Amino acid sequence: MRIARLIIYEAISSFVVLLIVSLAVFLCSRALGDPLAQLVQDPFVDPSTIEELRKLFGLDKPLPIQFAMYMLNLFRGELGYSTLFNKPVSSLIAERLPYTLLLLVPSVTASNMIAYRLGLEAGWRRGSALDRVLTMLFVVARSIPYIVMAIAILILFAYAGFPTYGAWTPGEEKDLAGRAIDVLVHYIPPFTALTLKTGLGYGLYVRQLVVSTRSKDFVFVAEAMGIPPKAVKHRYVARYALPSIIAVLGLRYAFVVEGAVITETIFSYPGMGTLLVEAIRSCDVWLIQGVATVLTLCVIATVVIVDVVQRILDPRIGGSR
């Protein structure tokens, strides 16, 4: 019952969040400049044509009305038309979103597990040789900028003979198994880069949380009571630190979009990230709005899940307040 109320509360509040974000995305896309700027500069385009286009796209109306139109269309599932690719935005997203999800979901899952396991071990054996090695690894992975790390991994994989461009080899007819292997081989380099960066990078946070939990009084009491160290580690320290760990791991979904953009750009992977960058660079407002809205929906969904899980795990924060 408590969980059901929680989820309803989260659903309503994330709807409000979506409204605010849509407004911000709308304003952002308009702040980039005039979407028809290229046509205005073109001497062969008649000014009256531009006026007609403005009327057609609703760009002649005041901003609040444009925003209302955008929101109405959004709820009808109508995302507009990309002037850059000459295609409906929704078909472009349907084309690219699977690749981004294929990259992000397994990578985030794997990196969470890496961060939790290694961080817990390092924090539990603070000061040991294992801790020193892991901490060094965490610090380096966390502080080396992702661009640098991704370029290094690109060079390594290129030497090992992996393809480092795109998500499949174009122009080759293959059977299903051949295609699957082809996609997998293209998938390994970006997956490795993203997983290593996020997994090792966030191990340090987990370690710090575990270290600060270890020095709490109740851990000393548990140890003094003669509870086996393994049980103290998993049932006392890890359990107490878990809500904070999840909060930290949840925080990085904001990074994940950034990570997707950089990974996809460096490995020329055809996902939402590269689509967003192309859209921003060519001032394609409808494409920006569509891609940003879909990415935002994904982020909101994960934030809600993280929040619900955190509330269930941490009785101090309270239920469906």
Next chain:
Amino acid sequence: MKRTIVLVALLIAVAIAPCLSPYGVDEVCGKPFEPPSPIHPLGTDDMGRDVLTQLLYATRHTVAVAILATALSLAIGVPLGIVSPLIGGAIDVVIEKILASFMAIPGLLLATAVAYALAIHITMHILGVAIAIASTSWYYVAWVIRSSARQIATEQFVESCRAIGSSATRIAFRHILPNTIEAIAACALDVFARSAILDAYLGFLGLYPFSEPSLGKMIRRAIQCNAILLGYWWLVVPPCIALSLITLAIAFTSIDTEKTMS
């Protein structure tokens, strides 16, 4: 404290270094793609400009942007994060939702939009980039400080303070702020590194409306002229190392801070 020295030394070196270079940033002073030599210690780029000179100016620019952006986002995020859980009730929930909304916006889009909007109006480009980057990190600061302050606000000593009639201002400044100082220091270093990296991202993705040399732009140019495949390592490696040095120095400093605080 010896690890912090790395950061301080780096900052001083970065501030002075550009004055030592005999070339201008955009000065064409050799053939394109000259390998490193005594005259050009890091070679020349695709237009025949000295890579070392560009590197020095770009690093200074990136560090300056990171410092300004960190100061701006702390100035907004810390007060908001501390006051919000103290007020509690509906206002706290509203602030939480606003912060959550901002965290759901793709940071790169927000930063780019702010940068492009400011590029027309602002003449000080460093400030423009710094505001653009701070606009994507103040809510992160507020979120972290808020969750830290929220945990402290539920501790018993805060309750006792309320019970003996301490004012909200006193609780905020005398009790919660000193207890969150660890989180603030960690957050400041984190935001500094993030700002430097975001500056590089904007340059790397070609979303930089300003003409300043930046580390990200150098990497972008290098990749655009296929430096990795053609073996022009001196175009790719130096900006990558400079960027890593900045963030590694920050990491060393935060290890020091952790040791001093705990």
